[in-house]
Amino acid sequence: MTNIIEKCVYSFFNNQAEGTATMKNILGGKGTGLAEMSELGLPVPPGFTISADLCEQYYKNGRILPKFLLTQLYEALSEVEESLGRSFNDEHNPLLVSVRSGAWISMPGMMDTVLNLGLNDRTVAGLAKLHNNERFAYDSYRRFIQMYSNVVLKLRSVHFEEVLDLKKQDRGVRLDEELDVLALKEIIEEYKKIVKAKTGVDFLQEVHVQLEEAIKAVFDSWMSPRAITYRKINNISDDYGTAVTIQAMVFGNLDSTSATGVLFSRNPSTGERKLFGEYLPNAQGEDIVSGIRTPNPISKLAETMPAIYAQIEQFAIKLERHYKDMQDIEFTVEQGKLWMLQTRKGKRTVESALKIAVDLVSEGIITKEEALQRVDPCSLDQLLHPVLDPKVKKDVIAKGLPASPGAASGLVAFSAEEAERLTKLGNKSILVRTETSPEDIHGMHAAQGILTSRGGMTSHAAVVARGMGKPCIAGASSLSIDYEKNLMRVDGHVVKEHDQITIDGQSGEIILGTVSTIKPVLSRPFVQMMTWADEIRRLKIRTNAETVEDIKTALNFGAEGIGLCRTEHMFFDPKRIVSVRKMIIANSLEQRREALNEILPMQRKDFVAIFQLMKEKPVNIRLLDMPLHEFVPKTEKEIQQVALSGRLSIESVVDRCKQVHETNPMLGHRGCRLALTYPEIYEMQARAVFEAMYEVEATGDVKLNVEIMVPLVVNEVEIRFLKNLIDGVANKVAEEKGGKLDYKVGTMIELPRAALCSDKIAPFVDFMSYGTNDLSQTTFGISRDDASMFMSHYVDCGIFKNDPFVELDEEGVGELIKISCAKTRKVKHTVKFGICGEHGGEPNSIQFFNELGFDYVSCSPYRIQVAKLAAAQCAVRSK
Secondary structure, eight states: OOOOOSOOEEEEETTEESOOGGGHHHHHHHHHHHHHHHHTTOOOOOEEEEOTHHHHHHHHTTSOOOHHHHHHHHHHHHHHHHHHTOBTTOSSSBOOEEEEEEESSOOTTTSOEEEEETOOTTHHHHHHHHHTOHHHHHHHHHHHHHHHHHHTSOOOHHHHHHHHHHHHHHHTOSSGGGOOHHHHHHHHHHHHHHHHHHHSSOOOOOHHHHHHHHHHHHHHHTTSHHHHHHHHHTTOOSOSOEEEEEEEOOOTTSSTTOEEEEEESSOTTTOOSSOEEEEEETOOHHHHHHTSSOOEEGGGHHHHOHHHHHHHHHHHHHHHHHHTSOEEEEEEEETTEEEEEEEEEOOOOHHHHHHHHHHHHHTTSSOHHHHHTTSOGGGGGGGSSOEEOTTSOOOEEEEOEEEEOOEEEEEEESSHHHHHHHHHTTOOEEEEESSOOGGGHHHHHHSSEEEESSOOTTSHHHHHHHHHTOOEEEOOTTOEEETTTTEEEETTEEEETTOEEEEETTTTEEEESOOOEEOOOOOHHHHHHHHHHHHHOOSEEEEEOOSHHHHHHHHHTTOOSEEEEEHHHHTTOTTTHHHHHHHHHOSSHHHHHHHHHHHHHHHHHHHHHHHHHHTTSEEEEEOOOOOGGGTSOOSHHHHHHHHHHTTOOHHHHHHHHHHHOOSSGGGSSOTHHHHHHSHHHHHHHHHHHHHHHHHHHTTSSOOOEEEEEEOSOOSHHHHHHHHHHHHHHHHHHHHHHOSOOOEEEEEEEOSHHHHHTHHHHGGGOSEEEEOHHHHHHHHHTOOTTTGGGTHHHHHHTTSSSSOTTTSOOTTTHHHHHHHHHHHHHHHOTTOEEEEOSGGGGOHHHHHHHHHTTOSEEEEOGGGHHHHHHHHHHHHHHHO
């Protein structure tokens, strides 16, 4: 039985609105934007919004519109009729409406819209007489039939486009607006035949049924494949659904004094404080978005319609100050009168987001705390990776509009499906299309960059690419794309599918082959934002690194210490791998010590280099935690090298390799288990650490901050034994060198039992670092390396909300960490807490660790800035 919602329709007209800014989940972004613009006194065509609550009920009721909605719907429609003096279905003075989607969060191009609704064979004649413009009326009817047939009847647009293209060829014209009234009437009749042939019924003439079916189609679009894909890519919940806004039509295609446009109050690519956008004279909104016609830059409107441009500038400033953010605005000019159709927070590149946020602070519009919340931490990743090297010679074959900055190389893919297929095979691709549509969303997500031959700076391809942080070139009109032959021609060049190209979204250049890159220069707004983040955040940010190169990169990005130095990574060096293998295959303590003595100076040298770079900053050294199978000799040549170096027979080496083989090495003889079996290994590593500390501290006025971490502990017996071992080595080195060393000993909590028994482990440690990679694996019983085979299916089916190896599972793994922290603090409140798994660079996980009172998070060098901003946002939210 249908549950009656007392109020589900909210009107806006005559500078008044029933909706408010707090009702975004009910009215959606479009509905609240129109309501607030009405309240601000901006010229908004009257209309009303159907609550998003109805979307959920629509699906629950078997996709049927409830009667109570229809009652409220037609009451609101009567108010619009009365305010304008026009009537729906009136053949003399017809009211036409648009039916638009509007979710609680912006999803550009993902859901459906129907324009010019209310036209039929009778009202079109009335529209022509009303405006004394027969061509305009029949052009609107032609557009309506095509859009309604596509959105509501689910007929492919290509059927209608073919008719339109053939008619233009027949009339010898290039543009739609060059078709005369007779041609438009002929097109309409052809369109009706297509509808009858495809559906078995005539094109619907009853306008009230048109309206109801269009509302249903907009609700249906919430669960369309492209909308679902977009939400999945952008981690948007399926909850709430979409609202539906019904609004009186205003016409930008009436005559030369009419126009339609889309603009941003600031440049969405650079953040420059200047109107940025496009408009088309004598056109409707979909002409710009579809990319069928090449629009004019908004700056030209200042020449053709200076009064309108001045109004738009004034309204843009007013909206920015009201919303305290850059706005994405749609407008229509109808015979010299400006109408505002939409305002919403504008999608922008990360560079633009940084500049706009910093500028808004300097303009006194927002605080620095608010500015920190304006940038997605993960988006900073786009600024920290290489860009095209300007010194390298480039084979530029064409140029388009630089629609979204950045650069990318890849194999040409002429379809979204091919881009996705290439990505799954491990290849990088560039999606090349005449123009993109919402159906291409999966390919746009898979591709490294997007290239289109049509469209402008606000086309679908440009807006979506900027939102994804991917480079895009739009409107490269010199490209001739042949989908049948899977190739494109440009300036004498033929580029086939799977050929390698590079696109530069900053310059708009299309380049043959791959172009080398250089490290980017961080902008002033970036530096300012990170300075504010450092002032406000509480969490310290360390890095996971053990090579000099990675440590230098991390320090350049502001790392405040090393949270995980994986000593086993040092053992892969070709100069020491033979000694490591000798240690593994040793059959006696004597043989093992001989190999360890070869490794000792190498390890000491590693630590000296690290300590010299880090100075007083904390360095957390994880003792050996390697699955032995990764290091044993495998090829005949490797076996011979080990046998020769260790003075062993080949047979004995082969036999020993078989002995150390494990069925499940990730849960086998590794970490502290290896050290308890062969304590001489950790003795060697501890000695290397302490001797390196003496060497560095002896060379200057520096007091090192060294932490030694024991991995894979499950109980207090293990950590007590190994702490005593480490302390024993420290005492020996102190006797040899003189003086006393300051260091800390701790453990990595990466097994459920260790988390649950942390109170027993706590007395023997100075710190606990949570290895959430292994803790997630052992809690779920899922191998991270193999999870890719089914993880996406689990997320798609809603079994997991997110991939737990990307975002921390708070209910399970997080609960273990909470228990561990609470038990530890009861026993020893001085223990420091950190996290060194991959989750240390993921913003939602960082929020969890911040709330739990962790001292630091540790992540890869290129995630440090991401972690810093995320930690600052946590601090702001906690206030």
